[in-house]
Amino acid sequence: MADQFNYDNLFSANSREAPPGSVRHSKYDFAVAYPDPDNLPLEDLIESVRSGFEREGRDLAYYSSASGDPELRKLVAEKLTRERNMKVTADDMVLTSGSGEAIGILIQALTDPGDVVLVEEFVYLGTLNQMRRYGADVVGVKCDDDGIVPADLDSVITEQIAKGKKVKYLYTIPAFQNPMGWTMSLERRKQVLEVTGKHGIPIFEDDCYADLRFEGEDVTSFHSLDDTGRVVYAGSFSKIIAPGMRMGYLVAPKPVISRAWSFKSGGAVSQFTALTIAEFMKNGMQEHIEVQNQALMVKRDAMVAALGENFGSSVTWIVPQGGLYIWVKFPKGTDLNAVQEQVFEEGVSYYNGSQFSPTGEGSNYLRLCFGHPSTDTIREGIGELAKILEKIGTFSG
Numbered sequence: 001m002a003d004q005f006n007y008d009n010l011f012s013a014n015s016r017e018a019p020p021g022s023v024r025h026s027k028y029d030f031a032v033a034y035p036d037p038d039n040l041p042l043e044d045l046i047e048s049v050r051s052g053f054e055r056e057g058r059d060l061a062y063y064s065s066a067s068g069d070p071e072l073r074k075l076v077a078e079k080l081t082r083e084r085n086m087k088v089t090a091d092d093m094v095l096t097s098g099s100g101e102a103i104g105i106l107i108q109a110l111t112d113p114g115d116v117v118l119v120e121e122f123v124y125l126g127t128l129n130q131m132r133r134y135g136a137d138v139v140g141v142k143c144d145d146d147g148i149v150p151a152d153l154d155s156v157i158t159e160q161i162a163k164g165k166k167v168k169y170l171y172t173i174p175a176f177q178n179p180m181g182w183t184m185s186l187e188r189r190k191q192v193l194e195v196t197g198k199h200g201i202p203i204f205e206d207d208c209y210a211d212l213r214f215e216g217e218d219v220t221s222f223h224s225l226d227d228t229g230r231v232v233y234a235g236s237f238s239k240i241i242a243p244g245m246r247m248g249y250l251v252a253p254k255p256v257i258s259r260a261w262s263f264k265s266g267g268a269v270s271q272f273t274a275l276t277i278a279e280f281m282k283n284g285m286q287e288h289i290e291v292q293n294q295a296l297m298v299k300r301d302a303m304v305a306a307l308g309e310n311f312g313s314s315v316t317w318i319v320p321q322g323g324l325y326i327w328v329k330f331p332k333g334t335d336l337n338a339v340q341e342q343v344f345e346e347g348v349s350y351y352n353g354s355q356f357s358p359t360g361e362g363s364n365y366l367r368l369c370f371g372h373p374s375t376d377t378i379r380e381g382i383g384e385l386a387k388i389l390e391k392i393g394t395f396s397g
């Protein structure tokens with residue numbers, strides 16, 4: 001074989017070695033936040049492609065509008081107005097490759113190295129990684145079952161300002177938080193708005209799980225509680241259709257959108273996907289969400305029951321009213337990080353709390369996702385998890 005060309009001296013100072021990861025799956029996979037492949041609306045999506053293309057397929061000959069398909073933006077704006085009480089139009093948003101891209105470009109637009117950014121004490125790993133990548137000093141705020149604790153938020157901000165730090169924004173996942181599963185109450189949302197308002201700090205609301213409610217009353221969005229443009233909002237089709245669609249959106253005041261947009265690479269999102277989703281939104285998406293949520297509730301119940309049967313009273317968990325996760329707390333001192341690889345080798349995967357923590361604390365917690373596995377797999381797998389943890393001495397039932 002010919003000698004291979006060497007790029008080593010050519011890489012930019014900013015580039016990092018980050019090979020596209022291949023996800024490892026175990027027999028009982030409670031780590032991945034995927035939907036159940038058996039619940040995907042494939043027939044409806046095929047029909048959506050057909051009808052969309054019959055009407056507008058020839059327009060694929062052109063590059064689409066920079067902000068993404070105007071019709072899909074209009075449909076999303078109507079949905080947000082109807083369901084999240086947001087006063088927005090198609091012009092207030094840009095379509096992105098999943099909400100991950102929305103988060104990434106907003107972080108880049110608002111973060112200089114050393115800036116303090118606030119997050120819930122355990123937070124979605126993808127956001128945490130992106131914040132770290134752009135040099136943010138990520139600081140966690142205490143939470144309880146109702147969401148962010150306002151008094152802690154206030155003292156964290158005051159402390160950071162006293163240290164001479166610039167606190168740029170609060171990132172929050174208020175509905176079916178990843179990984180903790182709770183939904184922030186209305187009262188808390190108002191208090192969080194008040195505390196951040198007092199310090200002149202904007203809120204970045206990541207609402208990607210809002211549609212996955214299978215129980216209880218909806219809580220209105222942060223965005224709807226503010227009329228000053230202080231709340232920036234991201235949403236996604238990953239959790240209501242499929243992550244493979246790679247479609248999300250960022251809603252923000254124009255100057256913020258325009259700065260964030262400048263970090264977007266590759267131009268507008270796929271018009272193929274946008275057209276398909278717009279058709280699906282008009283024909284069947286709401287019904288699909290309802291069916292999917294029913295299935296998620298059955299799985300949540302199966303996981304809660306299995307936890308009850310297999311773990312003693314020293315282990316506790318939050319029962320979520322929607323979303324994909326159960327957040328389980330083991331006694332202080334339990335190290336679920338140290339045994340994660342061994343448990344994986346024995347057939348069960350999870351993420352432990354330290355992976356979601358800005359400080360790396362919390363290895364006595366684990367996040368179990370009930371979206372992807374079947375109810376049988378959930379029942380068996382939680383039993384297996386208890387057996388393995390008992391066998392290796394991490395837990396005694």
Ligand SMILES: Cc1ncc(COP(=O)(O)O)c(C=O)c1O
Nearest residue numbers: 098099100124178236238243248
């Ligand atoms: C809270 C949160 N935000 C954003 C994302 C990113 O999702 P996507 O880029 O697929 O929209 C995820 C994915 O799990 C998530 O949990």
